[in-house]
Amino acid sequence: PDEQNPDVTLITPSSPMATPTHGGRAKCLQRLVRLDLPVPQTVALSFDMVHKIAGGDMPDMQALVAAFGQGALLCVRPSSEDPDWGGPGAILNIGMNDDRLRDLTETLGAEAAAELYLRFVQSFAIHVARLDPDLFEEIEATGAEGLAEALRAYEDEAEEEFPQDPAVQLSEVLRSMARAWEGTTARLLRQAKGAPMDAGLGLVVQEMALGLGQGECGSGVLQLVNSDTGLPQVTGRYLSQSQGREALQQESESLYLVKDPRGPSLEEAEPEIFSRLQVHAELMRRKLREEMQIEFTLVGGEVHILDGVRVQRSARAGVRIAVRLAEDGIISRQEAVMRIEPRAISELLHRQVAPDAPRDVIGAGIAASPGAATGKIVFSATEAQASLARNEACILVRRETSPEDIRGMHAAAGVLTERGGMTSHAAVIGRGLGKPCVVGAAKMKLNLKRKTITSATGKVFRAGDVITLDGTLGQILAGEPDTIEAALDDAFQTLMAWADEARDIEIRANADTPADAATARNFAAEGIGLCRTEHMFFEADRITPMREMIFADTPEDRQAALAILLPMQRADFSELFRIMEGLPVVIRLFDPPLHEFLPSDRPGLRDLAEALDLPVSDVTRRVEALGEYNPMLGLRGVRLGITLPEIYDMQARAIFEATLDALEDGDPVEPEIMLPLVSAKREVELIRSRIDAVAAAVRAERGEEFTYRLGVMVETPRACLRAGDIAPHAQFLSFGTNDLTQMTYGLSRDDAGRFMSDYVRQGVFGEDPFHVLDIEGVGELLAIGAERARMIQRDVTLSICGEHGGNPASIAFCRAVGMNYVSCSPFRVPVARLAAAQLAI
Ligand code: PEP
Ligand code: MG
Numbered sequence: 001p002d003e004q005n006p007d008v009t010l011i012t013p014s015s016p017m018a019t020p021t022h023g024g025r026a027k028c029l030q031r032l033v034r035l036d037l038p039v040p041q042t043v044a045l046s047f048d049m050v051h052k053i054a055g056g057d058m059p060d061m062q063a064l065v066a067a068f069g070q071g072a073l074l075c076v077r078p079s080s081e082d083p084d085w086g087g088p089g090a091i092l093n094i095g096m097n098d099d100r101l102r103d104l105t106e107t108l109g110a111e112a113a114a115e116l117y118l119r120f121v122q123s124f125a126i127h128v129a130r131l132d133p134d135l136f137e138e139i140e141a142t143g144a145e146g147l148a149e150a151l152r153a154y155e156d157e158a159e160e161e162f163p164q165d166p167a168v169q170l171s172e173v174l175r176s177m178a179r180a181w182e183g184t185t186a187r188l189l190r191q192a193k194g195a196p197m198d199a200g201l202g203l204v205v206q207e208m209a210l211g212l213g214q215g216e217c218g219s220g221v222l223q224l225v226n227s228d229t230g231l232p233q234v235t236g237r238y239l240s241q242s243q244g245r246e247a248l249q250q251e252s253e254s255l256y257l258v259k260d261p262r263g264p265s266l267e268e269a270e271p272e273i274f275s276r277l278q279v280h281a282e283l284m285r286r287k288l289r290e291e292m293q294i295e296f297t298l299v300g301g302e303v304h305i306l307d308g309v310r311v312q313r314s315a316r317a318g319v320r321i322a323v324r325l326a327e328d329g330i331i332s333r334q335e336a337v338m339r340i341e342p343r344a345i346s347e348l349l350h351r352q353v354a355p356d357a358p359r360d361v362i363g364a365g366i367a368a369s370p371g372a373a374t375g376k377i378v379f380s381a382t383e384a385q386a387s388l389a390r391n392e393a394c395i396l397v398r399r400e401t402s403p404e405d406i407r408g409m410h411a412a413a414g415v416l417t418e419r420g421g422m423t424s425h426a427a428v429i430g431r432g433l434g435k436p437c438v439v440g441a442a443k444m445k446l447n448l449k450r451k452t453i454t455s456a457t458g459k460v461f462r463a464g465d466v467i468t469l470d471g472t473l474g475q476i477l478a479g480e481p482d483t484i485e486a487a488l489d490d491a492f493q494t495l496m497a498w499a500d501e502a503r504d505i506e507i508r509a510n511a512d513t514p515a516d517a518a519t520a521r522n523f524a525a526e527g528i529g530l531c532r533t534e535h536m537f538f539e540a541d542r543i544t545p546m547r548e549m550i551f552a553d554t555p556e557d558r559q560a561a562l563a564i565l566l567p568m569q570r571a572d573f574s575e576l577f578r579i580m581e582g583l584p585v586v587i588r589l590f591d592p593p594l595h596e597f598l599p600s601d602r603p604g605l606r607d608l609a610e611a612l613d614l615p616v617s618d619v620t621r622r623v624e625a626l627g628e629y630n631p632m633l634g635l636r637g638v639r640l641g642i643t644l645p646e647i648y649d650m651q652a653r654a655i656f657e658a659t660l661d662a663l664e665d666g667d668p669v670e671p672e673i674m675l676p677l678v679s680a681k682r683e684v685e686l687i688r689s690r691i692d693a694v695a696a697a698v699r700a701e702r703g704e705e706f707t708y709r710l711g712v713m714v715e716t717p718r719a720c721l722r723a724g725d726i727a728p729h730a731q732f733l734s735f736g737t738n739d740l741t742q743m744t745y746g747l748s749r750d751d752a753g754r755f756m757s758d759y760v761r762q763g764v765f766g767e768d769p770f771h772v773l774d775i776e777g778v779g780e781l782l783a784i785g786a787e788r789a790r791m792i793q794r795d796v797t798l799s800i801c802g803e804h805g806g807n808p809a810s811i812a813f814c815r816a817v818g819m820n821y822v823s824c825s826p827f828r829v830p831v832a833r834l835a836a837a838q839l840a841i
Contacts, residue, residue, distance in 0.1 A: 006021070007048055007049040007052075008043060008044075008046075008059050009022075009043065009046075010041070010042075010043050010067060011026065011029055011033055011039075011042045011043065011044055011204075012030075012033065013030070013033055015044075017030045017044060019081055020081060021047055022047070022079060022202040023044075023078070023080050023081055023200070023201065023202030024079060024080065024081060024082065025077060025078070025080075025083070025204055025307065026202050026204050028288070028307070028308055028309075029042050029044075029204060029307065030044075031287070031288055031308075032305055032308055037284075038302070038303055038304050038305055039305050039306070040206050040207040040208070040209050040304055040306065042204050042205065042206040042207070043064065043067060043205045043206075044205075045059070045174070045202055046202055047200025047202055048200075050174075050178045050201050051178070051200065053175055053178040054178035054179050054182045056175075058171055061167040061170060064167070064205070065095075065166050065167045065170060068205075069207070071095070071100065072207045072208070073093050073094065073100070073208040073210070074094040074095050074166070074170060074206065074207060074208060075090055075091060075092040075093070075094065075205075075208050075244075076090065076091050076094065076173050076177060076205050076206075077204050078090070078177065078202075078203060079201070079203060079204050080181075080190075080195075080199065080200070081199060081200065082195065083309065083310075084193055085190040085193055085194075085195040085199060086186070086189060086190055086193070087177075087181060087201055088127075088177040088186075089127065090244065091123055091127060091173045091177070092119075092123070092244050093120040093243075094166065095166040095169065095170075096116060096120040097162075097166070097169075099164075100113075100117070101113050101114065101117050107214075108210075108212055108213050110143070110144065111142075112213070114142075114143045114146070115142055115143055115146075115147075116210075116212065117147050118142065118143075118147040121136075121147070121151060121154060121162060122136045122139070122150060124173070125150070125153070125154050125158075127176065128176045130176070131153075131154070131157040132157065135153050135157060136150060139153070170205070174203060174205075177201075177203060178201065178203070181201040206306065208243070209297035209306065210299055211241065211242055211243035211297045211299065212242075212243065213300060214300055215301045216240070216266075216273065216298050216300070216301045217241055217297075217298055217300060218238060218241055218242050218247070218254075218297070218298050219238075219239065219242050219243050219246065219295075219296065219297040219298070219306075220238030220239060220242075220247040220257055220266075221236045221237055221247065221248065221293050221294065221295050221296070222235075222257060222277050222278070222281055222293070222294050223235055223281065223292070223311045224278070224281050224282065224285060225291050225317065225321060227312050227314065228314050228316070228317055229314075229316065229317055229320065230314075230316065230317030230318065230319065230324070231320060232324075234257075234258055236257045237257055238256065238257040239255070240255050241254070243297065257274075258274075270301070273298060273303060276303050277294065277296060277303060280303070280305060281294050284308050285330070288308065289325065290311075290325070291310070291311040291313075291321050292308040292309065292311060293309050293310075293311050293312075294308050295307040295308070315344040315345075315347040315487075316347075316348055316487040316489075316492075318339070318340060319340055319344075319487075320489075322336040322337075322339045322495065323491040324491075327494075333498040333501070334498070334841045336498060337498050337499050337841060338838055338841055340495065340834060342808045342832075342838070343808075343831070345492075345830050345831050345834055346370050346472075346827070346828065346830075346831050347370070347472065348486060348487045348488065348492055348830075349371075349434070349488065349830060350370050350371025350372070350436070350471075350472070350486055350827070351371055351373075351483050351484065352370075352371065352483060352484050353372045353470050353472075353477070353481050353482070353483055354482040354484050357481035358481065359475070359477050359481060360477055360478040360479060360481075361476070361477055362444075362455040362459055362461070362467070362476050362478050363441050363443060363444040363455050363475070363476040364438075364441065364443070364474055364475050364476065365416070365438040365441030365442070365474050365753070366420075366421060366438065366440045366474055366753055366757075366768070367438065367470075367471055367473055368420075368422060368426065368427035368430055368431065368437040368438060368439045368471065368474075369415075369430035369431040369433075369434070369435060369436055369437035369471045370471045370472040370827075371414075371434070371436040371472060372469065372470055372472070372481075373393070373395060373413035373414025373471070374393060374395075374413065374414075374466060374467070374480045374481075374483070375392070375393035375394040375412065375414065375466065376463075376464050376466055377394070377395055377397055377453070377461060377462070377463050377465050377466075377467055378394045378395070378408075378412070378463060379396075379398070379448060381396065381404065381406075381407055381408020381411075382408065383463070384411040384412040385407060385411045387411065388412075393413040394412050394413060395412060395413060395415070395416055395467055395469060396408050396409060396411075396414070396416070397416045397453060398415070398416075398417050398418075398426070399417065399418045399446055399448070400417050400419040400420050400424060400426065400750065401415065401417060401420075401425045401426040402425060403425070403534065403537075403538055403592065403596050403597065404596075404599075405425075405426075406538050407538060407539075407540075409429055409430065409435065410433065412435070413435070414430075414435055414436040414438075414469040414471065415430050415435060415437045415439075415469075416444075416469055416476060417437075417438075417439045417440070417441070418440075418441055418442060418446045419440060419442070419751065419753055419754060420439035420440050420750055420753045421439065421752040421753035421756055421768065421770050422439075422749075422753075422768050422803060423741070423742075423749040423770040423802070424440075424753060426439050428738075428803065428825075429535075430471070431803070431806075431825040431827060431828065432511070432512065432826065432827075433516075434519065434826065435471075436470070436471030436472075437469070437471050438471055438474050438475070438476060440753025440756065440757075442754055443455075444456070451463040461478070466479055468480055495834075496524065496830055496833055496834070498837075499833050499834045499837035499838075500524070500833060500837070502837040502840050503833060503836045503837040503840055504815075504836075505814070505815045505819065505821060505822065505836045505839075505840075506820060506821030506822075507526055507822060507824070507829055507833050508525050508526055508527040508528060508530075508799070508801075508822070508824075509523070509525035509528055509529065509823060509824065509825065509826045509829050510528070510529060510530040510531075510532070510801060510805075510825055510826070511531060511576075512532050512533075512535040513535065513536075514572075514575045516826055517576050518579055519826035519827065520826040520829060521579060521580065521583075522826075523827070523830050523833075524829065525583075525826065525829045526583060526584075526821070527580065527584035527586075528584070528586055528823070529586050529734065529801045529805070529821060530586055530734070530801040530823050531585065531586065531587045531588060532588055532591065533569070533572075533587060533588060533589060533591075533651060534590055534591055534592050534596075536568075536572050537565070537597065538597075539568075542565060542568055543597065544611050545564040545565050546561075546565065546597050547597060547598060547611070548560075548561040548611075548612065549561035549562055549565065549647070550594045550597060550598065550626070551614075551622060555646060558644070559646060562646055562647065562649075562650040563650075566650050567654075569651060569654035569655075570654040570657050570658045570661075571658075572654070572658075573587065573654055573658035573659075573671075574661050577658060577659070577662040577666065577667075577669045577671075578662070578666055581666070582666075582667030582668055582669065584672055585669070585671060585672065586673075586674050586732075586734065586823075587651075587655055587671060587672065587674065588673075588674040588675075588676055589638075589641060589647075589651050589652075589674070589675060589676065589687075590641070590647050590648065590651060591636055591637050591640075591676040591677065592631075592636055593628055593631040593635055593636040593640075594626055594635070594640070595623065595626040595628065595631065600623070605619050605620055608623075632739075632742065632748065632750075633743075637675075637677020638677050638683045638684075641687050642683060642687070645687075648687060648690065648691070649691075649694055652691045652694040652695070653694050655671050656694065656695055656698040656706065656708070657698060658671075659671050659708070660698070660704050663706060669706075670707055670708060670709060671709070672708070672709040672711055672731075673691065673708060673710050673711070674710075674712065674732075675687055675710075675712050676736070677713065677715060677739065678712045678713060678714070678715075678719050679718040679719055679722075680718070681722065681725040681726045684710075684712055684726055684730060685729060688710055688729060691708075695708065709732060710730055710731060711730050711732035711733060712726055712730040712732075712733050713733075713735075713736045714726075714733050714734065714735045714740070714785050715735065715736030715738070715740045715743075716740070716743055717781055719785070720735075720740070720781040720782065720785035721781075721784065721788075722788075723784070723786070723788040723789040724788035724789065724792045727789040727792045727793040727796050728792055728793055730796065731796065732797035732799065733789055733796060733797070734798075734799045734800065734801045734823070735785065735798075735801070735802065736801060736802050737773060737782070737803070737805075738803055740778055740781065740782075740802065741770055741773075741774065741802070742770075744774070744777055745769060745774075749770055752768075752770065756768050770803065771803070771804075772804070772807055773804040773810035773813055779813055782814075782817060783817050786817045786819070787817075790818070797820050797821075798817075798818065798819045798820055799814075799819050799820055799821045799822060800819060800823065801822075801823040801824075803825070805822040805823050805824035805828075806822075806825055806829075806831060808831070808835035808838075810822075811835050811836055812835075812839050822836070
């Protein structure tokens with residue numbers, strides 16, 4: 001090989017070698033050579049060279065073979081830019097021919113030499129000459145007999161003798177591997193894994209260390225950590241008298257690598273060799289700054305290092321490995337933070353279906369809230385609560401959920417809906433509770449009367465049957481596959497603390513209940529960015545006064561019902577303030593249309609008629625009158641505050657009284673009150689003056705002072721456009737990207753799930769815009785809103801509290817437009833903290 005010509009290069013400490021030209025394996029081997037590790041002689045062929053070879057333009061083969069010692073056997077392995085992109089399998093023992101058979105018969109014995117030749121003929125016939133594999137795989141005899149049979153079969157099929165010239169053998173191997181890489185199937189496969197269209201392949205030609213013969217001979221792999229936990233533990237496989245990856249493929253072990261109760265081990269039999277391997281692995285860890293698995297071969301007790309690959313690892317082990325590398329001073333803390341995919345963090349927060357568990361997939365939908373949940377199927381919130389009372393895990397299956405189902409969702413282990421998308425009710429609540437949730441499983445047929453679900457393949461599941469939801473992948477599985485526990489261990493806590501050191505945007509949580517708030521604090525959220533107060537009205541003791549309030553004919557009657565709700569709300573807020581210990585809490589006033597609080601079925605209507613002492617017909621008529629065709633765009637949000645101001649008055653009073661209570665015996669609180677669904681500045685003016693009046697009244701009654709901040713949810717397109725008008729009336733603006741996405745696209749957030757997968761599959765949307773912020777459209781409105789608000793009022797606090805607040809790509813955008821914080825579901829807070837840190841590093 002010509003050292004001046006980097007297309008074909010002997011790997012030396014100084015040869016020009018780079019991952020984008022020669023591939024990751026070649027680059028790694030060069031690092032091992034630089035470390036002076038016992039790596040057999042290796043020549044690297046560049047991407048360009050391999051591309052030429054695929055086109056029939058071969059390098060000087062005689063020179064290439066001559067670069068290795070006379071009579072050496074060679075192996076060729078792929079070296080792509082990213083090992084995950086795959087590549088053709090390695091071919092071993094190139095150079096094996098009749099002459100070598102004679103030589104090796106002397107050193108290894110006739111049987112072993114013939115076996116080696118036989119294996120080479122088999123792999124050459126199948127993978128290089130591409131002869132019928134059945135003819136070769138089924139040769140049963142081993143040794144000399146099998147070899148003769150294989151050579152005969154080769155001659156018959158290929159209509160020529162088995163090539164004897166090592167240069168010819170090598171040239172055929174290179175050509176076939178180069179062509180395999182350029183084939184359409186291989187290209188499509190790697191493109192699916194993220195490889196670019198024109199991804200190149202390098203090849204490395206290495207002298208074989210045989211692993212067969214006298215003394216301790218064999219091959220294996222060794223690593224210093226456990227792949228599941230990331231904790232230090234020497235593990236691996238070793239097989240005497242073997243080569244290549246045989247140690248990994250064969251069940252029986254002639255020698256275990258490390259001490260093992262089942263039989264003798266290399267560690268005990270050859271402690272010196274074992275410790276030398278360990279020293280090599282430790283050197284690689286330190287110098288390559290990564291946990292590496294070493295691939296080694298022993299020849300007569302001599303160690304040869306053939307390769308090093310990054311240790312395979314679970315999400316949990318990934319965190320532990322990065323943290324340990326930083327703690328050992330091998331990488332910086334910042335680098336440790338950069339090495340973990342934010343997505344992997346969310347895997348650690350929830351129980352998961354075990355990666356190797358068999359899956360009986362019976363349906364699929366949108367992966368709305370991660371984790372695995374197993375339980376018996378129930379079809380109503382009441383049954384879910386009954387299940388909980390019996391201490392039985394259940395999966396709540398609904399066509400879609402509404403606020404009425406919240407208690408059932410609390411009681412269930414997981415939630416499955418036929419309809420809905422990333423921001424539908426079930427999805428938002430599921431994420432908030434940290435419960436696995438799959439929504440929009442449109443192909444599962446739900447029969448609520450018969451209480452069955454039928455899978456696309458016609459399998460029927462009844463109430464009481466056990467299913468498992470995989471909310472991480474959006475799958476529904478029959479039965480109960482094995483799961484693995486959440487892993488919030490010390491390594492996780494350490495990594496998150498390092499992330500916080502680097503982060504420059506605040507992370508708050510969307511939390512509606514004391515339990516949510518506690519979770520948020522547990523994950524180190526820096527406050528509550530959105531408390532959706534309507535979720536507080538579904539407790540059994542509140543729904544009736546709530547309904548009475550809705551049915552009230554006069555302001556006085558309404559006041560009377562609200563007076564019952566006031567102390568309950570005050571207690572809610574006191575509890576939130578107590579848990580948050582002085583951290584900011586944004587309380588959003590009542591948002592949803594009132595009919596969501598009313599019963600829709602016959603028994604519910606009858607109960608309500610009893611409670612209100614009205615005829616059922618009267619109740620039914622009034623419930624119907626409150627129904628809206630498009631409740632998302634109807635009488636909800638601040639519009640309720642304008643038309644039925646007593647509700648907001650009550651909520652403001654509850655907030656202020658809880659604030660004064662907290663001031664008396666806890667940390668000082670400055671509550672932040674937020675108005676939903678604003679589209680005009682006059683709405684803010686009107687509500688602000690009423691809230692100010694309530695504040696003045698509470699101050700006067702209690703003779704105590706407090707301050708509060710008023711903010712506006714910017715979640716209608718008009719509010720974005722008129723943010724300059726609105727900002728002077730608000731201390732903070734929080735972008736509600738769920739409603740904003742809905743209104744920008746004119747796409748119902750509750751119904752989009754039905755066709756979202758078709759839209760994404762056909763490339764109409766790159767991603768579900770309720771999941772990943774649509775930067776081009778919704779993002780432009782956000783940028784306009786942020787800019788116009790800041791132009792008029794520089795110090796206005798800007799944030800996002802839609803579901804996008806927990807998505808790494810969306811956080812990047814929010815940081816770029818200068819937002820002060822993002823607020824997301826409590827269980828997404830760690831993901832957001834890590835993603836935000838990576839943006840700042
Ligand atoms: C939003 O619309 O983005 C939002 C946070 O509010 P909700 O999801 O409660 O409508
Ligand atoms: Mg909203």
